[in-house]
Amino acid sequence: MNASFDESRAPRLPSPEGATPPSRLLAELVNSVVGSQPLNKQPLLIADILEEELLRLGWPVGLRIGGEPELAQRYGVGRDVLREVVRLLEARGHVRMRRGPGGGMEIVQPNLDDLIGRFFGYAYVSGTSPDCVMATWLDLQAAAARLMGRGPDRDWAALGEAFANHAIAAPKELGTAIIAASGNPVLVIIGELIGALLPPACVHPVPNDADALLRTVDGAPALLDWLRSSAETMLQSFDTDDSTDFRIDPPPAPQSACFRGQAMQLVHDLMTATSPEQWRRGTLIGNEFDLADRFGVDKSVVRQAIRLMEDAETATSLPGRGRGLVTRLPSTAPLSRLLCAFFVAHQVTAKDGEDAFLALRIECAGSAAQRATQEDKATLLAMLHDLKPLKAPLPVSALQCFERLQQHVAHNNLLSLSIDAVKAFLTWRMATWPVVTADILETYKEHTTQVVAAICTGDTASACEAEVAKLVALSTARAV
Numbered sequence: 001m002n003a004s005f006d007e008s009r010a011p012r013l014p015s016p017e018g019a020t021p022p023s024r025l026l027a028e029l030v031n032s033v034v035g036s037q038p039l040n041k042q043p044l045l046i047a048d049i050l051e052e053e054l055l056r057l058g059w060p061v062g063l064r065i066g067g068e069p070e071l072a073q074r075y076g077v078g079r080d081v082l083r084e085v086v087r088l089l090e091a092r093g094h095v096r097m098r099r100g101p102g103g104g105m106e107i108v109q110p111n112l113d114d115l116i117g118r119f120f121g122y123a124y125v126s127g128t129s130p131d132c133v134m135a136t137w138l139d140l141q142a143a144a145a146r147l148m149g150r151g152p153d154r155d156w157a158a159l160g161e162a163f164a165n166h167a168i169a170a171p172k173e174l175g176t177a178i179i180a181a182s183g184n185p186v187l188v189i190i191g192e193l194i195g196a197l198l199p200p201a202c203v204h205p206v207p208n209d210a211d212a213l214l215r216t217v218d219g220a221p222a223l224l225d226w227l228r229s230s231a232e233t234m235l236q237s238f239d240t241d242d243s244t245d246f247r248i249d250p251p252p253a254p255q256s257a258c259f260r261g262q263a264m265q266l267v268h269d270l271m272t273a274t275s276p277e278q279w280r281r282g283t284l285i286g287n288e289f290d291l292a293d294r295f296g297v298d299k300s301v302v303r304q305a306i307r308l309m310e311d312a313e314t315a316t317s318l319p320g321r322g323r324g325l326v327t328r329l330p331s332t333a334p335l336s337r338l339l340c341a342f343f344v345a346h347q348v349t350a351k352d353g354e355d356a357f358l359a360l361r362i363e364c365a366g367s368a369a370q371r372a373t374q375e376d377k378a379t380l381l382a383m384l385h386d387l388k389p390l391k392a393p394l395p396v397s398a399l400q401c402f403e404r405l406q407q408h409v410a411h412n413n414l415l416s417l418s419i420d421a422v423k424a425f426l427t428w429r430m431a432t433w434p435v436v437t438a439d440i441l442e443t444y445k446e447h448t449t450q451v452v453a454a455i456c457t458g459d460t461a462s463a464c465e466a467e468v469a470k471l472v473a474l475s476t477a478r479a480v
Contacts, residue, residue: 027052029434030340030427032397034420035404036333039310043084046075047311050085051094051341054107055428059345064104068097071105084307091264091308092338110342112189116196117251118312122335123197124250125314125327127276128413130199133248136414137194139367141175143359144182172198185348186356190339190418197248197414247276263304266295270305279314279327287324332417339421340428350429357422358471364419365451365467366460367410376409377456384449392438399436399444406448409455443477444470 027048031037039045054060066074072082086105089095093114095105123133172195179191250271270285285291288306292299306325309315313330343353372380383405390398407416436444447470454463 025433026056026427026430029395029397029400030337030424031333032400033423033427034333034336034340034417035331036337039316041310042077042081043088043307044311046077046081046085047088047092050089051092051337054094055341055344058347059107059109059341061107061109061345063107064098064102065107067104084304087263087304088307088311091311092341094341109345110338112192112342115338115342116193118335118338119193119197120248120251121271121312121314122330122332123248123414124271125276125279126330126413127280128197128248130248132412132414133194133197133199135367136412136418137171137175137191137198139360139363139412139415140187140191140194141178142363142366143356144179144184144187146359146362147182147184147187147355184352184356185346186343186352186422187359189342189346189348190356193339194414194418262297262301263308266291266297266301266305267308269295270309274327280329281327282329283327284323285315285325285327290324332413332420336417336420336424339418340424343421343425344428348425350426353422353426353429357419357426360415360419360422361471362464362467364407364410364412364415365455366464367412367415368406369455369458369460369463371411372409372455372458379405380409380452380455384452387445387448390441390445392436392441394436394441396434396436402448406451406455437477440474440477443473447473 050065057063065071068079068082068086071085072079075082075085086095086097089105090097093110094108096108098104098106122128176191176195179187182188250268252268270291271279274283274285286294288299288302291297291302291305295302306315306317309325310317312334313328315325315327317325368376383402387402404416404420407419410416447466451463451466451470454466
C-alpha cells in the first residue's frame with residue numbers, strides 16, 4: 001500500500017461533453033464555497049474524488065465503475081483502503097457494491113430519509129436551537145414568496161383554496177404550502193429537511209389573519225410583508241411556550257446488521273452517550289481499543305465508525321499515547337456537499353438553483369440586519385478594509401471568504417449550509433471557469449459596501465434591497 005495518495009496517478013471516469021473547467025479546479029472552488037478543509041487521509045480523499053467525478057457526470061444512476069481490484073489499481077492503493085472508500089460512499093448513500101459476475105461499484109440515487117438523518121445528527125451535535133429551526137423555516141417561506149408570481153408554476157389559487165377548505169391549520173402546513181406554491185424544487189427539498197426538524201410548537205394554530213391574507217392576496221409583496229410582520233410574533237410566542245424544553249435528538253439507530261450498520265450503530269451510541277455540550281467542547285471519548293472493549297465490537301468496526309465521524313467532521317482521531325477519538329463541532333461543509341449531490345442526482349435544473357440561491361441570499365441579508373451584534377458589525381467593517389486593496393484579475397474563490405462572513409452574521413447555520421449547498425450545485429454546473437475581472441471586482445466592492453452599511457444600521461428592508469441590487473449588478477457585469 002502506498003504511503004501517500006497521488007491523485008495525478010488516478011485515471012478519470014469519462015468527462016461530460018462540453019465541460020471545459022478542470023474537475024480539480026471546480027472541486028477547489030466548491031471547497032471554498034462550503035468552507036471545506038478535507039483531511040489528508042487516503043480513504044476520505046479518494047471518496048471525495050470519486051464523488052466529484054459523479055457530480056461532473058450528472059450523477060449517472062445505475063452506472064457501474066469497477067470492482068474492488070480494478071478500483072484499487074486505478075487509485076494506486078491497497079484493497080483495505082479501497083474498502084474504506086466504498087464504505088464511506090455507501091454511508092453517504094451514493095453507491096452500493098454488487099458482488100459476483102458483472103458486479104462492481106454501482107451509482108445509486110441518494111435517499112431523502114438518509115439525508116434527514118444526517119441533518120438530525122448535525123443539529124444534535126452542533127446544538128442547533130429550536131428557534132433557529134423555526135427562523136430557517138420562516139426564511140424559506142419568505143424566499144418562496146419572492147419567487148411567486150414569476151411563472152405559471154406559482155399557484156396562488158391553490159393556497160387560497162387550501163385555506164378555504166381548512167386544509168392548512170398550523171405553521172408547518174402553512175409553510176409547506178407556501179414553499180410548494182413557489183414551484184421551486186430546491187426550496188421544496190430544503191423545506192423537507194428543515195420541516196423534519198420542526199419542534200412540537202409547530203402544531204399550534206397559525207395567526208388568524210393568515211386565512212384572510214391568503215384568500216385575498218394578489219401578489220407576492222403582500223405575502224412577504226405579512227411573513228415579515230408575523231415572524232417576530234411567532235418566534236416570541238414560540239420562545240414563551242413549553243417548547244423551550246424541546247431538544248433535537250440523535251438520528252435514529254440504523255436497522256441494518258451489515259458492517260455499515262454496525263459502524264453507524266456505534267456512531268449513534270457514541271452520540272447518545274455524549275451530550276451536545278460535551279461534544280462541542282471537544283471530548284476525548286477513547287481510543288480504538290477502549291471503544292472496542294466498551295461497546296463489545298471488533299476493532300475494524302471502530303475504525304470504520306471513526307472514519308464515518310471524520311467524514312462528517314463530528315470527530316477527529318489524534319495519534320499518540322494517551323490520545324484517541326476527540327469530538328468536535330462540525331462545520332456545515334459535509335452536509336452542504338451531501339445536499340449538493342442530492343440536487344444533482346435528482347436532476348434539479350440550474351435555473352431552479354439560481355432562483356433559490358438569489359432568494360435565500362436576500363433573506364440571509366435581511367436576517368443579518370436583524371441579528372448582527374456590535375462585534376459582528378466591527379468584523380464586517382474590517383472585512384471591507386481587507387476587500388478594498390484587492391486587485392483583478394482574481395479567482396472567484398478569493399471572494400468566498402467575504403461571502404461566507406456576511407452569511408455568518410445572520411447566525412443561522414441551517415440557512416448558511418442551505419445557501420452553500422445551492423451555490424456548490426451551481427458551481428458544478430459551470431461551463432466556463434469564472435474569473436473576477438476589474439469591472440466585476442469594482443461592482444462587487446461597491447455593492448458589498450452598501451449591503452454591509454444596511455446590515456450595520458439594522459434595517460432589514462434596506463439590507464434585502466441592497467442585496468438584490470448587488471446580485472443584479474453582478475449578474476449584469478458578468479454578462480458584459
